[in-house]
Amino acid sequence: MQAIETRYRTHTCGQLRQSDVGKTVKLAGWVHSYRDHGGLVFIDLRDREGLTQLVFDADTCGQAHHDESRKLRSEWVVSVAGVVTARGKDLVNPKLPTGEIEIRVKDLEVLSIAQTPPFTPDEHESVAEEKRLAFRYLDLRRSEMQLNLQTRYRVTRIMRDYLGDLGFWEIETPFLTKSTPEGARDFIVPSRLMPGSFYALPQSPQLFKQLLMVSGCDKYMQIVRCFRDEDPRADRQAEFTQLDVEMSFIDRENIISIMEGLLRKLWKEILGKEIPNPIPHMQYDEAMSKYGSDRPDLRFGMPLHDVTDLGQQTDFGVFKNAAMVKTIAVPGGGKLSRKETDALAEWAKGFGAKGLAVTKVTATGLDTGVAKFLAPIAAKLIERTGAKDGDLLCFAADKPKIVHKVLGELRLKMARDLKLSPSTEFAWIWVVDFPAFEFDEDEKRFSSTHHPFTAPLDADLPKLDSTDRACVESIKSKAYDIVVNGTEIGGGSIRIHRMDVQQKVFSLLGIDAPAQKAKFGFLLDALHFGAPPHGGIALGLDRLIMILRGITNIRDVIAFPKTQSGADLMCGSPSPIDEKQLREANIRIATPVKADTTR
Numbered sequence: 110m111q112a113i114e115t116r117y118r119t120h121t122c123g124q125l126r127q128s129d130v131g132k133t134v135k136l137a138g139w140v141h142s143y144r145d146h147g148g149l150v151f152i153d154l155r156d157r158e159g160l161t162q163l164v165f166d167a168d169t170c171g172q173a174h175h176d177e178s179r180k181l182r183s184e185w186v187v188s189v190a191g192v193v194t195a196r197g198k199d200l201v202n203p204k205l206p207t208g209e210i211e212i213r214v215k216d217l218e219v220l221s222i223a224q225t226p227p228f229t230p231d232e233h234e235s236v237a238e239e240k241r242l243a244f245r246y247l248d249l250r251r252s253e254m255q256l257n258l259q260t261r262y263r264v265t266r267i268m269r270d271y272l273g274d275l276g277f278w279e280i281e282t283p284f285l286t287k288s289t290p291e292g293a294r295d296f297i298v299p300s301r302l303m304p305g306s307f308y309a310l311p312q313s314p315q316l317f318k319q320l321l322m323v324s325g326c327d328k329y330m331q332i333v334r335c336f337r338d339e340d341p342r343a344d345r346q347a348e349f350t351q352l353d354v355e356m357s358f359i360d361r362e363n364i365i366s367i368m369e370g371l372l373r374k375l376w377k378e379i380l381g382k383e384i385p386n387p388i389p390h391m392q393y394d395e396a397m398s399k400y401g402s403d404r405p406d407l408r409f410g411m412p413l414h415d416v417t418d419l420g421q422q423t424d425f426g427v428f429k430n431a432a433m434v435k436t437i438a439v440p441g442g443g444k445l446s447r448k449e450t451d452a453l454a455e456w457a458k459g460f461g462a463k464g465l466a467v468t469k470v471t472a473t474g475l476d477t478g479v480a481k482f483l484a485p486i487a488a489k490l491i492e493r494t495g496a497k498d499g500d501l502l503c504f505a506a507d508k509p510k511i512v513h514k515v516l517g518e519l520r521l522k523m524a525r526d527l528k529l530s531p532s533t534e535f536a537w538i539w540v541v542d543f544p545a546f547e548f549d550e551d552e553k554r555f556s557s558t559h560h561p562f563t564a565p566l567d568a569d570l571p572k573l574d575s576t577d578r579a580c581v582e583s584i585k586s587k588a589y590d591i592v593v594n595g596t597e598i599g600g601g602s603i604r605i606h607r608m609d610v611q612q613k614v615f616s617l618l619g620i621d622a623p624a625q626k627a628k629f630g631f632l633l634d635a636l637h638f639g640a641p642p643h644g645g646i647a648l649g650l651d652r653l654i655m656i657l658r659g660i661t662n663i664r665d666v667i668a669f670p671k672t673q674s675g676a677d678l679m680c681g682s683p684s685p686i687d688e689k690q691l692r693e694a695n696i697r698i699a700t701p702v703k704a705d706t707t708r
């Protein structure tokens with residue numbers, strides 16, 4: 110990237126090369142490092158684009174600037190003028206793009222003095238994240254962080270260009286709004302002008318984008334912030350960004366192919382990599398039964414094998430009486446010690462299992478663990494699972510939900526712990542045909558797997574009238590998720606565009622007519638007035654950048670992120686507000702709490 114010429118600089122610190130030797134230039138930036146060799150002072154000057162070596166020699170810059178250069182310290186901001194000079198052959202630094210040249214400084218202007226910073230960009234690894242978050246602007250000076258922000262910008266630009274070229278309009282939707290059910294808690298904002306009333310921050314623009322389709326806008330996109338007051342999780346932020354898309358007159362295949370085109374372009378332009386064309390589809394039922402997850406990581410095998418029938422042929426009560434028995438063969442897992450497999454059983458309990466039965470596969474059959482119970486079925490087990498000498502067979506015997514959860518998680522854990530090298534760098538899959546509804550055992554009612562505006566498959570529409578739980582649970586929806594390496598990076602659906610169907614779905618979810626009118630009256634009204642068939646999707650931008658940059662910490666791809674407890678350690682939010690503001694917002698605090706500044 111070239112510099113925009115100003116009085117401070119003519120070039121950036123990443124720009125100058127051998128071919129520029131002899132030019133008089135000006136550079137501006139931060140003192141990255143300094144070495145004082147007495148006669149010569151060397152400074153690595155840094156800006157967003159890179160590092161350039163400056164040399165201060167009293168003969169070139171004069172004694173006064175030379176003396177001044179000896180006082181420069183880390184992170185001072187300076188502007189220099191000088192001549193681009195070739196470095197001697199053995200002084201070339203092959204690691205730097207600017208490593209063949211240096212600037213013989215003639216003129217120095219100190220623009221800003223820095224106190225000794227709490228850490229310099231090179232020290233970040235030895236600095237606690239809390240400290241880096243408290244001084245976020247310093248942490249962002251690191252080149253990796255700048256690259257993350259740059260990648261984020263490039264990605265959003267590609268998204269806008271690609272979709273813009275296809276006729277999508279970016280349309281803003283409100284932040285001060287009404288609850289949009291996406292399954293999380295709302296952030297709420299009190300209304301000063303209507304005491305006792307509250308706005309909700311959008312969990313997504315879902316209803317607005319559907320209403321834009323009713324408005325005839327045809328193709329909508331927005332790179333938009335969404336707010337979900339959810340429990341903390343490492344890869345989640347309370348406010349996050351998504352690429353939100355909606356289109357009229359489409360089927361599932363249309364939106365899938367448009368989004369694949371976008372992902373293909375992103376992978377090509379950012380990573381120079383191809384992705385499968387088309388990306389394969391997998392039914393939700395297959396994903397659950399084979400991988401124990403609706404977002405299977407397909408970089409490695411280790412599928413779940415159903416051995417319920419074999420379990421019944423044993424005298425092993427745990428297997429004989431279980432609703433379902435499944436197993437995975439962990440490659441090379443036979444080397445785990447008894448202590449380690451016991452620890453796995455404990456770990457499995459965290460997912461609702463009663464334990465975890467294991468046995469090792471040897472050249473002659475099964476050995477250790479539950480081997481003695483499995484003797485009658487050993488040969489069939491090995492045949493069915495394709496397990497090899499040195500593998501570990503791990504079994505879960507329980508209700509299907511628990512079996513899938515435990516083995517699905519175990520599969521991922523084993524791949525991580527045993528560092529099973531993935532056979533491919535990026536494994537893509539569309540998961541389709543999700544169940545439309547899930548039964549919430551605690552609340553004894555159905556909830557939507559995606560959201561309440563997702564259309565059921567046409568063939569399943571008659572089932573909406575059923576009162577039979579199993580029948581309702583068998584309704585599939587027109588929802589789809591795009592999954593890469595076991596991470597769901599986006600999901601969407603074809604929507605309900607008929608008012609009678611939407612009303613039936615609300616009723617099935619236990620939302621009665623008055624509640625429907627109060628919460629979603631505007632949507633139901635709109636569906637009266639000519640709604641086109643429509644559907645859409647949202648891609649999680651933060652996760653997408655994490656994957657493109659190979660990063661595991663979501664905070665590293667967001668300029669000003671929050672901690673897991675939702676705190677901004679730099680500006681100290683959330684924070685108490687003063688009495689006057691509380692009064693204006695018509696809020697009285699029941700128990701005043703002191704701000705916790707340690708989060």
Ligand code: ASP
Nearest residue numbers: 313315601602645646647
């Ligand atoms: N609104 C959905 C979400 O935020 C995406 C969609 O259905 O388009 O997950």
